[in-house]
Amino acid sequence: MAKLLKNLWYGLDLTRKIILNLVFFLILFAIISAIISSGDKQGVEKGIALVLKPEGNIVEQLTYKDPVDQAMQEATGNNDNPETLLYDLIEAIQNAKDDNRITAMVISTKYFWGSGVTKLQDLAVAIEDFKKSGKKVIAFDDNFSQHQYYLASQADEIYMSPNGMVFLTGFSRVGTYFKSLLDNLDVNMHVFKVGTYKSAVEPFIRDNMSEEAKEANRAWLADLWEGFTQDVAARRSMTKDDLLAYIDNYKDALTQYQGDAAKLAVDKGLIDQLTTRIEFREKMIALVGQDDKHKSFKQISHQAYLKAIRSPIPYVNPHSQKVAVITAKGEILDGEHKEGVIGGETVARLIRKTRSNDKVKAIVLRVDSGGGSAFASELIREELVKAQEDGIKVVASMGDVAASGGYWISATADEIWAMPTTITGSIGIFGMIPTFEKTLNKYGVFRDGVGTTRYANPVDIGQPLKPEVAEIIQTSIEAGYEEFLALVAKGRGMTRDEVDKIAQGRVWSGKQAHEFGLIDQLGSLNDAIASAAKLANLENYDTWYVKRELSEKELFLKQLLDTSVVKDKLDIKAQPQKPNLKNALMNQFNQSLDELTKWNDPNHAYASCFCEVQ
Structure with missing residues (x-):
């Protein structure tokens, strides 16, 4: 009986392997066929x-x-x-x-x-x-x-x-404001900021836009x-x-x-x-x-x-000198993140990979971001500074928005380019922590306990924020603002007070920023690439668009599920529909509240600009 079961199991296992191998080779054939046909x-x-x-x-x-x-x-x-x-x-x-x-x-x-x-x-x-x-x-x-x-x-x-x-x-520029809602819910919003014009916190502490x-x-x-x-x-x-x-x-x-x-x-x-x-x-x-x-x-x-x-297989000439382009698009968050937001660790690693390539003589950082985590922004900037110390020229090219943290990561570049219609500046910093003790208490929920020091469990959203902790955070925010001023002053060749006059969290257009010296040149990404090559004394060079490498799983699934092949075979015509009014309002509401859950700066310090254009 044992021998029979053993042989039966061997047969089933062999059948499984044969089927899996057949499926694998069928998928591999489909992928190769898709790649070949795509290059026709x-x-x-x-x-x-x-x-x-x-x-x-x-x-x-x-x-x-x-x-x-x-x-x-x-x-x-x-x-x-x-x-x-x-x-x-x-x-x-x-x-x-x-x-x-x-x-x-x-x-x-x-x-x-x-x-x-x-x-x-x-x-x-x-x-x-x-x-x-x-x-x-x-x-x-x-x-x-x-x-x-x-x-x-x-x-x-x-x-x-x-x-x-x-x-x-x-x-x-229209925002959604929640102060009365938060008051009705008995939520305490603890706000720490520097800058008269730092309006990113206003949706949570006002019911309208400040003057x-x-x-x-x-x-x-x-x-x-x-x-x-x-x-x-x-x-x-x-x-x-x-x-x-x-x-x-x-x-x-x-x-x-x-x-x-x-x-x-x-x-x-x-x-x-x-x-x-x-x-x-x-x-x-x-x-x-x-x-x-x-x-x-x-x-x-x-x-x-x-x-x-396009060639079915992307090719980067390993022998040519290069101007590398790294895109930083979206909100800046601490840690590793995929495209759509800027992960401080992710972009820093891309820069590190780029500057370790001895053929790269210049880096163009393409920025399209209203900012986010100050800590993550500094991680990115530090990698760019190290590239400069290694002899690589660094040029920042600003897209639609490069404000707050988006300006932070650009400030010490050898040259900054923007369009007259770029939204930039917003040199300021803030912190914000909600606590829900009133809401919980209202429904009979209380939190209490002990600690070994006065700072044990410093931030507990179910308890009031301790005054001494609030003072520590405010002091850190003020220090962060001074750091922001200092790095801008160093990068732009200005004094601290000169920067402070045009900082205070105020947003500028690229045209205005150029007049104030926050921007060196007005022009497109192509202009910035050409300028980076000139700074690096390059006459013949390739432009290398550096991207996050997909994991083996992501790459396999992407090739396997090539939707363009599926749509071509089925003659599918996708027809995206514009969001209706109800969805648009709900999206604005959800996006604003979503900020509170996504923000993950370890010091609760943010250089962020809510400056979308409608």
């Missing part, structure tokens, strides 16, 4: 139109998503929070310019939700360069929101549905709006005053046009021609030819185009 350059038909079709928000770095979750979302055509990488769009545009298979470019904004102004300006530069090839750029949509219209305005011709409208609203915050916000919003309106007016061959008149008088003008918003947009020069989808399709077929399979014009999306022109 014959997929770009001659005479085709490149369709630039961003989905969701345009970002500096894609937020990490679990490969299984992403595969399920995209395979079912249900992508809740889509993102489009800025540099994918730019790469597609740059390659299409000199690709004789591409004869035109179409900008489709239907599923584009929004972006910061600096990203829109980077795209505008790439599209303007594309036009030098003599190829036509055409934009079409049923309606145009503000960000959609900026992108569409870069085209040679803009077409819109006869039932559409162009509604430009200007910029705003100081309004003053600062109006100033930098005005600069962003100036850049936006100037760009759009120039692209449409109209004056800025004409554009502002269209916006300011929209209600009265719409009444005069009896509600015909589309005709109003045409008459005021914002739209070239009104066409239905059918008419636009026929117009494009006349321009580039017909795709018989899909009964439309010959076209290729920028995603499919990149898949066709």
